[in-house]
Amino acid sequence: MTRVLGSTLLIVAILGAAGAPVLAPHAIGDQFRGLLNAAPTTPHVVDDSGHWHRPFIYPWTLVSQLEQRYEQDRSTRVPLVWFARGRLVGSADDSRAPLMLLGGDSYGRDVFSRLLFGARISLALSIAAALGSMLMGGLIGGVAGYVGGGIDDLLMRASDFVIVLPAMYVALALRSVLPLVLEPGTVFVLLAAIFAVVGAPFISRGVRAIVRGEKRLDYAVAAASLGAGHTRLLAHHLLPAARSFIVVEITMLVPAFIVAEATLSYVGLGFPDPVASWGTMLRDASNVRTFADFPWLLSPAAAMFLVVLGLNLLMQQTGVVPVMGAPPADARRVSRPALQSK
Amino acid sequence: MLIYIARRAAFAVFLVFAVSSAALVLARLAPGDYVTTSLGIDARRETIEQARARYGLNRSIGEQYRDWVIRAARLDFGQSLIYDRPVADLIPERAANTAVLALTALLAATLVGLPLGVITGSRPGGVVPLAIRATSLILLSMPPLLTSLFLVFVAARTGWLPVGGMSAAGSAGGASLDLLRHLVVPAAALAMPLAAMFERLQAQAMSDVVGQPYVLATLARGVPRSRVVWRDALKAALRPVAALYGLVVGTLLSGSFAVEVITAWPGLGRLMLDALLARDVYLVAGCAAAGSLFLAAGTLMSDAALALVDPSTSE
Numbered sequence: 001m002t003r004v005l006g007s008t009l010l011i012v013a014i015l016g017a018a019g020a021p022v023l024a025p026h027a028i029g030d031q032f033r034g035l036l037n038a039a040p041t042t043p044h045v046v047d048d049s050g051h052w053h054r055p056f057i058y059p060w061t062l063v064s065q066l067e068q069r070y071e072q073d074r075s076t077r078v079p080l081v082w083f084a085r086g087r088l089v090g091s092a093d094d095s096r097a098p099l100m101l102l103g104g105d106s107y108g109r110d111v112f113s114r115l116l117f118g119a120r121i122s123l124a125l126s127i128a129a130a131l132g133s134m135l136m137g138g139l140i141g142g143v144a145g146y147v148g149g150g151i152d153d154l155l156m157r158a159s160d161f162v163i164v165l166p167a168m169y170v171a172l173a174l175r176s177v178l179p180l181v182l183e184p185g186t187v188f189v190l191l192a193a194i195f196a197v198v199g200a201p202f203i204s205r206g207v208r209a210i211v212r213g214e215k216r217l218d219y220a221v222a223a224a225s226l227g228a229g230h231t232r233l234l235a236h237h238l239l240p241a242a243r244s245f246i247v248v249e250i251t252m253l254v255p256a257f258i259v260a261e262a263t264l265s266y267v268g269l270g271f272p273d274p275v276a277s278w279g280t281m282l283r284d285a286s287n288v289r290t291f292a293d294f295p296w297l298l299s300p301a302a303a304m305f306l307v308v309l310g311l312n313l314l315m316q317q318t319g320v321v322p323v324m325g326a327p328p329a330d331a332r333r334v335s336r337p338a339l340q341s342k
Numbered sequence: 343m344l345i346y347i348a349r350r351a352a353f354a355v356f357l358v359f360a361v362s363s364a365a366l367v368l369a370r371l372a373p374g375d376y377v378t379t380s381l382g383i384d385a386r387r388e389t390i391e392q393a394r395a396r397y398g399l400n401r402s403i404g405e406q407y408r409d410w411v412i413r414a415a416r417l418d419f420g421q422s423l424i425y426d427r428p429v430a431d432l433i434p435e436r437a438a439n440t441a442v443l444a445l446t447a448l449l450a451a452t453l454v455g456l457p458l459g460v461i462t463g464s465r466p467g468g469v470v471p472l473a474i475r476a477t478s479l480i481l482l483s484m485p486p487l488l489t490s491l492f493l494v495f496v497a498a499r500t501g502w503l504p505v506g507g508m509s510a511a512g513s514a515g516g517a518s519l520d521l522l523r524h525l526v527v528p529a530a531a532l533a534m535p536l537a538a539m540f541e542r543l544q545a546q547a548m549s550d551v552v553g554q555p556y557v558l559a560t561l562a563r564g565v566p567r568s569r570v571v572w573r574d575a576l577k578a579a580l581r582p583v584a585a586l587y588g589l590v591v592g593t594l595l596s597g598s599f600a601v602e603v604i605t606a607w608p609g610l611g612r613l614m615l616d617a618l619l620a621r622d623v624y625l626v627a628g629c630a631a632a633g634s635l636f637l638a639a640g641t642l643m644s645d646a647a648l649a650l651v652d653p654s655t656s657e
Contacts (some may be wrong), residue, residue, distance in 0.1 A: 163589070164357065164641060168596035169614070169633065173365060173626075176618040177372035259485045263600050266487070267615055285491070286604075288505050292498035301488050309483035316479070 006313025013307050017119035024113035025090045025099045028276045031108045035060060037068045037294045038104040041097070048074055055080045059097035068293075103296035105284045111296055114276040115303055121277040123307070125192055126257035130250045132196025137203025138239060138246065144204065145211030146234050156208060159201035167198045171260055175269050184275045191270070195260060199253045203246060210242040248318055255308040262304060278304055343649060350645045354638035358631060365630030366410060369623045370403050376423045376621045397423055399623075410627065419631070420624030424616065429628035432613070437632040439508065440602070440609035444594045444636075446525060447532035455537035456583070459544025463579070464552050464571045474541065481538035486597035490531035490604040497527050506606035528605040532597050536590070543586060547579040554578075584644070584651045591640030595633060 016023060032038075041057040056077040060070035078097040082089050091099040102111040144155040162170070174194045182190070214220055215238060223237050258278070264270045265279025266286065273280065278300035285291035285298055377393045378385075394400040401409075410420060419429040458478075462471040484492070497503040504524050551557060552575055560570050602611035610629055617625035 161357070161360075164592055164637060165361070166592040166595035166599070166633070166637070168599045172599070172615065173368060173618065173630075176615075177368045179373050180619070255483075255485075259487055263487050263603075266600075267603055282491070288494060288498050291491075291495060295495065298491060298495060301491050305483055305488055308485070309480065312479055312483050 002313045002316045006310045006316070009306050009310030009313070013119060013123065013303070013310065016116050017123050020113075020116035020120055022086065022088050024110075024116045025087055025101075026094075026110040026113040028109070028114050028117045029274050030098075030110065030113070032098050032100075032104060032110075033108050034062065035070070035098070035100070035104045036108045037106055037290070037297075038070050038100060038108070039294075040103040040296055041091075041100050043080060043099075044077075047077060053077065053079070057091060057097060057099060059093075102299050103294065105281070105297060106290065111281070111299055114281055115278075115299055118276040118278045118281055118300060119303065121188070121271065121275065122258055122261055122279070122304075125188060125261055125277070126195070126254045128188075129192040129195035129199065129257045130253045132192055133199035133203055133253055134246055134250060136196055136200035137249075138207055138242070140200065141204035141207025141242070142211050142234050142239050145208035146215060146230070146238065148212070152208070156205065159204050162198070162201040163205070167256070168260065168263060170198050171195065171264065172267075172269070175264055180269070181272065184271050187271050191261060191264070195257045198260075199257070202253070203249050206245050206249065207239070207242045210245060211238045214238050214241045244318075248315070251311050251315055255311050258304055258307065262300070343653075346649060347642075347646060350642055354642045357638045357641075358634045361634035361637075362414075362627045362631035363407070363411070366407060366623055366627035367403060369618065369621060369626040370406065372621060374621060375399050376623070379619075379621055380423075406623075410624070414631075419628045422617075422625040422628075423622045424620050424625065429624050432625065433610075433628050433632050436608060436610050436613045437636075439607065440595075440598055440611065441636065443525070443528055443532065443601070443607055443609060444598050446529040447536060447598075448590070448594060450529060450533040451536035451540055454533075455540025456544050458537075459541040459583075460548055460571065460576060460579075462541065463545035463548025464575065466549065475545075478538040478541045481534050482542065485535055485600070486532050487600040487604070489534045490528065490601045493527045493531050494605060503527055508608055528598075528601045528607045531601050531605070532594065535597070536593070540583065543583050544579065547582045548575060551575045551579045581648075581651050584648050587647065588641045588644035591637055591644070594640075595636065 038060050041060070043055045043057055044053075045055055046052055047056075056079045058072040058074055059076055059078055061073045063069045063071045076097075079092045080089055080099065081092050084090060089099065091097050098110065100110045100112065102115060105111055105114070140155050140159065144152040171194050174197075175191065178190060211234070220233065220237055223233055228237070261270060261277060262279035262282055265277055266282050268283070270279045270283075271277050281300040282298075285301075291297045375394070376397060377390050377399060381390060381393065391400070398406065398409075413420065417430065419433070421427070422429050422432055425432055458474050462474050462478075465471050481489075494505050497505045503526050505527065508521065508524050548571075552571070557570060557575055560574055561567065565574075598607075598609060599611035599614075601607065602609040603615070606612075610633055614626065614629040614633070616622075617629055
């Protein structure tokens with residue numbers, strides 16, 4: 001059950017991100033100046049007199065400019081049009097009554113569309129960073145575990161040192177000493193690199209423990225005696241043994257990175273404004289008064305919660321408690337359940 | 343045992359030194375300095391040079407660093423450029439606020455999480471353990487960034503609790519009660535995911551122990567189940583959780599950054615952020631020193647606790 005629910009959440013998120021250009025009724029920059037912080041437009045099928053129609057929405061009319069309060073104009077129905085202008089669904093009259101399934105933000109942009117496009121950046125960034133951590137951590141851990149001795153000591157001391165540090169502050173310090181205003185593409189690469197560095201030690205410690213253990217097993221000794229070189233032995237025989245550990249670790253890193261991006265963007269160190277990521281969207285909710293009155297501005301937080309929940313539900317399968325930096329003893333249990341029972 | 347503690351203490355000292363040095367050098371290496379960020383791009387070259395000379399920013403990194411280390415040894419951490427006050431005056435108050443927040447959250451999470459973990463770990467079936475497990479899973483998926491947004495939202499909508507800051511304006515009498523009311527939202531936001539983490543870890547450790555032959559043997563001798571669980575099994579099951587307390591300090595500090603920013607709790611996080619953005623090098627180094635001091639104290643205490651619970655760690 002948990003597995004089905006978890007994978008459903010993740011599949012929905014990935015499909016939403018991948019299909020954003022088609023699924024989103026608007027582009028990320030589309031502004032409706034008359035609809036700042038407007039409430040969601042719910043699709044209806046029954047009108048006030050009880051007649052059935054094809055799905056339609058009621059347009060908003062501004063009641064109070066100061067409080068940004070809107071009322072539905074129940075006299076006009078604006079029908080929804082399907083598969084028009086390359087989009088799955090949209091309003092028939094975009095200028096007067098745009099379809100805003102999750103309301104508008106403080107610039108009058110559609111929150112739902114930005115949520116879908118934001119998923120692309122937030123998910124892609126965290127997955128790229130997790131893969132970076134995997135490469136770096138796998139390499140460091142593999143070399144440390146295989147070579148041993150002084151190099152092992154040095155690499156593991158360094159890893160332990162980074163693990164002890166509060167990851168958020170390390171990312172914050174590294175990000176803020178770089179130029180503050182950058183192109184979105186540069187920000188993406190830099191953040192992915194920073195997160196990869198912060199996440200790598202969690203992987204390298206476990207990989208090192210596994211490689212060290214595997215190295216002494218018969219199959220590795222046999223491969224070595226048959227003439228496998230160091231690189232081949234490490235890449236073909238020893239590192240694959242750490243595969244399931246790495247998968248588990250990545251499912252823990254991805255949510256951490258999603259949240260880290262959101263935190264950095266929230267304090268203004270993430271992507272520059274017109275770009276939509278879940279963090280930059282949350283920045284719009286940084287004023288308490290605003291988001292108490294306009295709760296739909298918190299929808300990126302809800303999206304983050306659902307994605308993290310989905311990953312945690314999948315983690316239930318492995319029996320590992322999703323805690324960053326749990327001791328490598330757990331790592332060995334994941335990779336070799338058979339060894340544990342002996 | 344003593345040697346082990348001494349070695350860990352040496353690591354703690356190294357941690358504080360390395361972190362604050364790295365912070366100073368990083369902040370100094372960053373493009374732009376306090377003068378360019380505060381005077382703006384229209385400032386004349388001579389004005390900039392004068393200001394740099396006044397703040398001592400025209401010296402080389404090595405020179406500045408050496409000077410800072412020598413003075414830091416005498417507990418003089420330099421002058422903050424934004425606040426124009428000695429760093430040593432600014433930091434303690436903010437650090438104390440962060441400590442109050444983090445310790446309250448840690449205490450609450452331990453008091454709630456561990457007993458619940460014992461319950462769920464010792465009894466796999468039943469409605470209550472299932473409900474606790476489900477709640478934990480949901481809270482584990484809500485890092486402090488999300489819990490604080492959620493709690494601030496609830497507090498703002500209901501008006502039950504203050505939504506930000508540390509004290510209401512002009513509340514002289516009943517100051518501690520006012521502080522407590524302001525502490526609820528940030529501390530709860532920080533404690534919720536942590537309690538869930540403790541619950542899950544404790545439950546896992548507990549269920550491992552409950553399956554052991556010696557527990558079965560004790561039960562078979564007729565010792566009541568609750569006594570076996572809470573006395574015999576718990577003692578063994580505390581070890582894996584105690585091992586994680588050292589890592590929790592880092593998690594707490596990371597989490598408290600998001601919480602402090604969102605709930606406007608005047609702690610180290612906000613100060614560090616402002617200092618970093620304004621390139622206030624000495625304040626950055628001071629914040630890093632204070633934060634790493636927490637970290638060092640936390641890891642040292644958890645190392646000592648672990649060495650007491652599990653003598654094999656100190657070998």
